[in-house]
Amino acid sequence: MLEAVCGAFVLIISGDAKLIEIVALSLKVSLSAVVFASLLALPLGAAVAVARFPGRKAIVVLLNALMGLPPVVVGLVVYLLLSRAGPLGSFGLLFTPPAMIVAQTILILPIIAALARQSVEDAWLEYQEQLRSLGVSGVPAALTLLWDIRYSLLTAVLAGLGRASAEVGAVMIVGGNIDGVTRVMTTTIALETSKGDLPLALSLGIVLILLVLALNAAAYVVKDAAQRKYG
Amino acid sequence: MSALLPLRLREVSFAAGGRTILDRVSTQIGAGPRTVILGANGAGKSVLMRICHGLLAPTSGAIEWATREEEGTRRQAMVFQRPVMLRRSALANIAYALKAARVTGAECDARAREALDHVGLQPLAEHPARVLSGGEQQRLALARAWALRPEVLFLDEPTANLDPSATREVEAIIQAIHAAGTKIVMTTHNLGQAKRLGDEVLFIHQGRLVERAPVETFFRIPASPEADAFIKGELPWA
Numbered sequence: 001m002l003e004a005v006c007g008a009f010v011l012i013i014s015g016d017a018k019l020i021e022i023v024a025l026s027l028k029v030s031l032s033a034v035v036f037a038s039l040l041a042l043p044l045g046a047a048v049a050v051a052r053f054p055g056r057k058a059i060v061v062l063l064n065a066l067m068g069l070p071p072v073v074v075g076l077v078v079y080l081l082l083s084r085a086g087p088l089g090s091f092g093l094l095f096t097p098p099a100m101i102v103a104q105t106i107l108i109l110p111i112i113a114a115l116a117r118q119s120v121e122d123a124w125l126e127y128q129e130q131l132r133s134l135g136v137s138g139v140p141a142a143l144t145l146l147w148d149i150r151y152s153l154l155t156a157v158l159a160g161l162g163r164a165s166a167e168v169g170a171v172m173i174v175g176g177n178i179d180g181v182t183r184v185m186t187t188t189i190a191l192e193t194s195k196g197d198l199p200l201a202l203s204l205g206i207v208l209i210l211l212v213l214a215l216n217a218a219a220y221v222v223k224d225a226a227q228r229k230y231g
Numbered sequence: 232m233s234a235l236l237p238l239r240l241r242e243v244s245f246a247a248g249g250r251t252i253l254d255r256v257s258t259q260i261g262a263g264p265r266t267v268i269l270g271a272n273g274a275g276k277s278v279l280m281r282i283c284h285g286l287l288a289p290t291s292g293a294i295e296w297a298t299r300e301e302e303g304t305r306r307q308a309m310v311f312q313r314p315v316m317l318r319r320s321a322l323a324n325i326a327y328a329l330k331a332a333r334v335t336g337a338e339c340d341a342r343a344r345e346a347l348d349h350v351g352l353q354p355l356a357e358h359p360a361r362v363l364s365g366g367e368q369q370r371l372a373l374a375r376a377w378a379l380r381p382e383v384l385f386l387d388e389p390t391a392n393l394d395p396s397a398t399r400e401v402e403a404i405i406q407a408i409h410a411a412g413t414k415i416v417m418t419t420h421n422l423g424q425a426k427r428l429g430d431e432v433l434f435i436h437q438g439r440l441v442e443r444a445p446v447e448t449f450f451r452i453p454a455s456p457e458a459d460a461f462i463k464g465e466l467p468w469a
Contacts, residue, residue: 129286130315134331135305144327148318230318231361 007199008206019200023207026184029097029171030164033104034112038157041109045116045156046142049124063117066110071103075173078103082174095176100184103170108160115156116146123149151226154219162212233298235306235382236262236414238283243292245278252278254438255292265415267429267446269422271461275438276418277312277387283416284309284385305332308381312388314372316360321352321371324360328375346378347371350404366397373404377413384408386417390424402428422462426450434458 011019048059080086082094082102093099123145131141146153168186175182177191185204192201238260245253253275260266260283268276281287282294284307298306317324325343329335334342347353350370355363360371369389376384386405390398405428409415419425425432425446432449434442436457444454453459 127315127317129281129311132286133284133309133311134328136331140331144317229362230359 004198004202008203011199011203012207016203019203019207021180022183022185022188022204023211025097025182026165026186026208027211029100029184030104030161032101033108033164034157034161036101036105037109037112037160040105041112041160042116042146042153042156043142044109045113045118046120046146047139048113049117049120050138050142050145060114060117063110063114067114069107069110070169071107071167072169072173074103074107075170078106078170078174094174095178095182097175097182099174100171100182103174104164104167107167107170108163111163112156112160115159116153119149119152119156120145151223151230154223158216158219161215165208165212234262235296235298236260237297238383239295240283241293241295243279243282243289243294245275245282245287246290252438253282253289256435256438256440257292258433258440258443260414260416262414264430265409265417265428266431266433267425268416268418268433268435269420269425269429269461270418270435271420274435276420276435279435280309280385280387280416280418306381307383307385308376308379309385309387310369310372310376310389312391314368316363316368316371318359318361320357321360321363322347322356324371325375325378329378332379342378342380346374349377349407350374351400364397366393366400369393369397369401370404373401373408377404377408377411381413383414383416386415388418388420390419390421398424422450434461436461 045063048056048063078099079094081088082091082099083089084094093102120142124141127141127145127148131137131144136144166186168190171177171182171184172187172190175184175187177183177187183191185208189201189204189208192198192204240256240258240260243253243256244251256279268279270276278287282289286309317327319327322343325346326339329339329342344353344356347356350373352367352370352374355367360368363371369392373389389405390401393401402424405415405417415428417428419428429446432442432444432446433440434444434449434453434455434457436455442449442453442455442458449458450462453462
């Protein structure tokens with residue numbers, strides 16, 4: 001145990017090339033997924049919060065339920081879509097980083113959308129009369145709300161990032177955990193642990209936790225500063 | 232541009248959750264005198280004002296502006312009891328309202344600055360609006376409404392959350408907006424304020440329009456027992 005911990009720190013401090021490659025790919029995949037998911041989920045969440053249409057409650061329930069989407073199921077569905085015989089097989093994306101980005105985007109989109117919907121809806125309760133009095137409704141109202149609570153939405157985006165960087169099932173299935181191509185932190189930890197290479201697994205675990213911690217701390221600082229500046 | 236006023240209310244009723252909040256209110260609000268809608272908390276004043284402004288639709292009855300409806304909503308503004316400011320500067324909050332009314336470019340900036348000047352907030356133009364004090368935020372809300380140059384300004388208990396000195400500032404601004412030619416329609420439960428700012432009183436009691444009179448007459452010889460009791464500070468249900 002102690003040996004494994006020491007080994008892990010040696011790998012981290014020495015800047016092991018393999019370690020860095022795996023961490024870099026993980027960040028690339030998960031951050032890309034967060035960007036794509038946010039671009040879709042934030043407007044979607046705002047629209048559901050502001051608009052009133054038949055079936056709206058069903059969509060709210062669906063979004064909330066999909067927050068608990070099992071990563072392996074998402075992986076399986078994306079696998080079926082992207083496999084040679086699947087409808088999107090001709091793109092040849094299976095077992096590539098783009099496939100992993102697609103899977104993680106699908107996985108975290110409901111999380112970001114559901115949390116954004118809640119934040120925007122709370123703000124809408126406060127702003128609604130004033131905005132309607134000024135003649136602002138529909139899409140402009142939703143955009144105004146999104147912009148006005150942008151720092152609160154960081155929390156929703158971070159929840160998505162946390163989920164994406166921590167999940168192992170979806171990237172394992174659609175990425176295939178190919179050494180040097182689609183191997184990310186979580187899949188490597190799973191593999192190396194079963195192989196018995198504990199120092200590498202442990203060092204990746206430490207890096208993963210430190211990254212998540214650092215991102216959350218940065219977001220907290222930004223949000224706190226914005227809160228004090230804008231009220 | 233055709234005249235916006237008078238605003239006619241015909242048998243306007245409003246019910247929510249099985250409770251009648253307004254009960255067949257019929258009246259006419261004309262240009263000129265400052266109209267104060269007076270009544271106790273829960274009498275239905277705010278709901279009446281929201282129906283006039285178009286934020287609520289009456290359950291039955293109708294309201295009619297002298298001009299077409301869609302044009303009518305553009306030519307009025309409302310200031311709420313608790314001002315709602317966006318997370319941007321004081322100046323940008325006014326500019327936002329002007330842009331929503333399709334006033335852009337240099338004119339937007341000029342009108343926003345002029346409005347801030349009117350309410351004495353020019354030095355705070357670049358301050359984030361949400362960190363201003365309650366009184367400053369309400370003055371900013373008045374500036375935002377004023378910048379729109381409305382023909383009618385609705386004010387819903389604009390000083391209910393303010394201390395006496397902020398109340399005086401807000402009342403002075405309301406007077407100035409009136410003097411500049413905007414029709415003032417205001418709700419209050421404060422008798423002193425009704426006397427200071429009102430020309431005519433609409434007295435609402437339990438959802439009904441009980442009395443309408445010039446402010447002087449209303450306070451000297453109220454025609455209804457409900458108004459008499461309200462002025463004397465009696466509890467009508469006791």
